[in-house]
Amino acid sequence: MNTKIEEIEAVLQKFYQLNQIPSHLADATTYSLMAGGKRIRPILFLNMLEAFGLQLSEAHFEVAATIEMIHTGSLIHDDLPAMDNDDYRRGKLTNHKKFDEATAILAGDALFLDPYYLLSNVALPAEIVVLLVKELAFASGSNGMVAGQILDMDGEGKSLQLAQIEAIHRLKTGRMLTFPFVASGLIAGKSVQEIEQLRKIGQKLGLAFQVRDDILDVTATFEEMGKTPGKDLLEEKSTYVAFLGLEGAKNQLSQLMSEVKSELSGLTNINLDYIYPFIEKLEL
Amino acid sequence: MNTKIEEIEAVLQKFYQLNQIPSHLADATTYSLMAGGKRIRPILFLNMLEAFGLQLSEAHFEVAATIEMIHTGSLIHDDLPAMDNDDYRRGKLTNHKKFDEATAILAGDALFLDPYYLLSNVALPAEIVVLLVKELAFASGSNGMVAGQILDMDGEGKSLQLAQIEAIHRLKTGRMLTFPFVASGLIAGKSVQEIEQLRKIGQKLGLAFQVRDDILDVTATFEEMGKTPGKDLLEEKSTYVAFLGLEGAKNQLSQLMSEVKSELSGLTNINLDYIYPFIEKLEL
Numbered sequence: 001m002n003t004k005i006e007e008i009e010a011v012l013q014k015f016y017q018l019n020q021i022p023s024h025l026a027d028a029t030t031y032s033l034m035a036g037g038k039r040i041r042p043i044l045f046l047n048m049l050e051a052f053g054l055q056l057s058e059a060h061f062e063v064a065a066t067i068e069m070i071h072t073g074s075l076i077h078d079d080l081p082a083m084d085n086d087d088y089r090r091g092k093l094t095n096h097k098k099f100d101e102a103t104a105i106l107a108g109d110a111l112f113l114d115p116y117y118l119l120s121n122v123a124l125p126a127e128i129v130v131l132l133v134k135e136l137a138f139a140s141g142s143n144g145m146v147a148g149q150i151l152d153m154d155g156e157g158k159s160l161q162l163a164q165i166e167a168i169h170r171l172k173t174g175r176m177l178t179f180p181f182v183a184s185g186l187i188a189g190k191s192v193q194e195i196e197q198l199r200k201i202g203q204k205l206g207l208a209f210q211v212r213d214d215i216l217d218v219t220a221t222f223e224e225m226g227k228t229p230g231k232d233l234l235e236e237k238s239t240y241v242a243f244l245g246l247e248g249a250k251n252q253l254s255q256l257m258s259e260v261k262s263e264l265s266g267l268t269n270i271n272l273d274y275i276y277p278f279i280e281k282l283e284l
Numbered sequence: 285m286n287t288k289i290e291e292i293e294a295v296l297q298k299f300y301q302l303n304q305i306p307s308h309l310a311d312a313t314t315y316s317l318m319a320g321g322k323r324i325r326p327i328l329f330l331n332m333l334e335a336f337g338l339q340l341s342e343a344h345f346e347v348a349a350t351i352e353m354i355h356t357g358s359l360i361h362d363d364l365p366a367m368d369n370d371d372y373r374r375g376k377l378t379n380h381k382k383f384d385e386a387t388a389i390l391a392g393d394a395l396f397l398d399p400y401y402l403l404s405n406v407a408l409p410a411e412i413v414v415l416l417v418k419e420l421a422f423a424s425g426s427n428g429m430v431a432g433q434i435l436d437m438d439g440e441g442k443s444l445q446l447a448q449i450e451a452i453h454r455l456k457t458g459r460m461l462t463f464p465f466v467a468s469g470l471i472a473g474k475s476v477q478e479i480e481q482l483r484k485i486g487q488k489l490g491l492a493f494q495v496r497d498d499i500l501d502v503t504a505t506f507e508e509m510g511k512t513p514g515k516d517l518l519e520e521k522s523t524y525v526a527f528l529g530l531e532g533a534k535n536q537l538s539q540l541m542s543e544v545k546s547e548l549s550g551l552t553n554i555n556l557d558y559i560y561p562f563i564e565k566l567e568l
Contacts, residue, residue, distance in 0.1 A: 116420070
């Protein structure tokens with residue numbers, strides 16, 4: 001039996017092996033899609049579906065793959081010389097170093113547009129698909145990830161308040177980590193009230209993630225991170241560690257993680273065995 | 285009464301005036317969205333709806349706006365230094381010259397993701413919205429525009445066959461010009477057979493457009509084009525003019541345009557008065 005990661009990767013690879021996609025584009029998108037991502041967002045989504053008692057189907061793996069496509073597209077563009085100018089990502093050359101800048105721009109563009117094609121073809125009721133499209137676009141575009149990226153960029157070299165840092169991360173990292181929770185609730189037919197509760201849980205986990213990332217930036221080695229550590233510090237980015245200190249950030253992470261678990265346990269008809277172990281792996 | 289262009293622009297401006305969008309991002313997207321585009325694709329779509337006997341509604345103008353968002357996003361990325369490296373577009377500074385490269389990358393990204401948010405909220409039946417999402421993503425991503433851009437880039441400086449040039453343009457320009465025809469047919473409830481006929485007409489008009497663009501590249505002035513003419517020739521791009529000569533390209537354009545009109549007249553329940561005059565304006 002295939003693992004969830006294998007199933008997600010099979011959907012991603014199949015998409016770019018379709019005949020009509022030029023090989024240069026398929027190679028570039030597939031290179032970054034298969035560059036060893038931990039698939040945290042799609043697996044969160046799949047585990048939540050299982051926690052809600054659903055048997056996973058092809059449609060669910062396809063929805064899972066769309067999250068990873070957009071996430072990967074954003075990493076490719078983030079790494080570009082005009083953005084973070086990173087040469088390595090997950091221990092491998094970044095897309096524009098492996099190919100070239102023009103290819104990396106277009107590969108990212110494809111990874112923003114293609115998931116909507118995949119999503120429009122999933123075997124789920126049209127009403128649910130429309131809501132998934134809405135939530136994915138909300139999470140990724142000017143209401144979410146891209147907005148967070150521009151605020152993050154605008155904040156570089158400036159001294160920000162903690163509330164400002166949180167506002168940035170709520171958009172930049174939080175929205176795409178919220179989607180798996182909201183999407184699983186929509187597919188499982190949860191009430192509007194529970195879906196808003198899922199949204200809050202996702203936002204909190206998103207915040208925890210950013211705190212964790214900031215901690216790892218100062219504590220991890222190149223091998224552990226797969227990219228150059230200490231970059232945020234060098235670039236004087238406003239991180240949680242810069243603001244709260246390393247111990248303060250670690251306490252904040254523990255606090256957020258325990259709130260996430262407690263709020264999950266308050267949902268109806270949820271089997272926490274499917275989600276707690278995965279969330280606990282994300283603790284330090 | 286507002287003109288169609290004013291209505292489309294009102295939808296675009298309203299979208300980026302929503303509270304939660306950071307002003308830097310809203311300024312950058314709005315700058316290019318309002319940079320004097322001729323709105324050919326959205327107006328084709330609206331005129332086709334009218335030709336099919338529909339009364340235009342807010343939902344139709346919103347769908348029209350999504351086409352323009354993706355088109356504009358592609359222009360912003362096309363102009364980047366790593367791509368065509370253009371300083372002017374429609375007589376105004378390109379996005380990365382007006383702002384900076386990072387902003388232009390993110391503005392383009394937003395314009396690829398946001399239309400799906402807009403589309404997911406239009407007041408049309410969910411089954412139709414899903415089909416519109418599918419067709420828009422097909423037209424723009426790895427099955428369409430982005431694929432054409434990468435093939436175009438790969439072909440630069442190479443001597444291509446006419447069939448190869450056509451294959452590039454069918455994807456790069458053709459798919460996004462086909463969407464207005466297919467989308468209008470879907471909304472008007474046309475048969476599968478007529479929708480495939482609409483797709484063929486759109487592809488043909490897309491080809492005509494590219495021939496026209498290649499002709500204008502050698503015949504128009506900076507003022508007429510709003511950008512530096514003769515660039516294709518300088519860059520030894522494989523254009524229709526390079527292949528067929530100027531007169532040959534002009535003949536080809538006339539031929540394609542008359543085929544488009546003739547095929548439109550073969551559709552059922554169509555009032556050609558709503559579409560012929562607009563198409564005729566696109567002739568030279």
